[in-house]
């Protein structure tokens with residue numbers, strides 16, 4: 001978790017990822033060589049009590065790197081597209 005950005009957010013201190021190496025949540029890719037780390041990070045997120053808060057923040061912030069709230073950057077881009085108001 002990137003503590004520099006999120007110390008003001010209360011949910012950050014409850015994240016399951018705090019017990020793991022932060023690099024696990026920033027794999028080199030979502031598939032291929034980084035696929036195993038991505039899968040493990042997503043599994044940890046599934047156990048996290050603040051997953052919804054984390055995912056909501058990452059989508060709103062446009063976080064473009066890492067696993068947040070159990071999602072990859074590609075999945076969050078899709079969510080932002082789906083949640084964007086129709087023009």
Ligand code: SF4
Nearest residue numbers: 015017045048054069
């Ligand atoms: S959902 Fe995942 S990235 Fe977000 S705080 Fe929980 S464990 Fe960390």
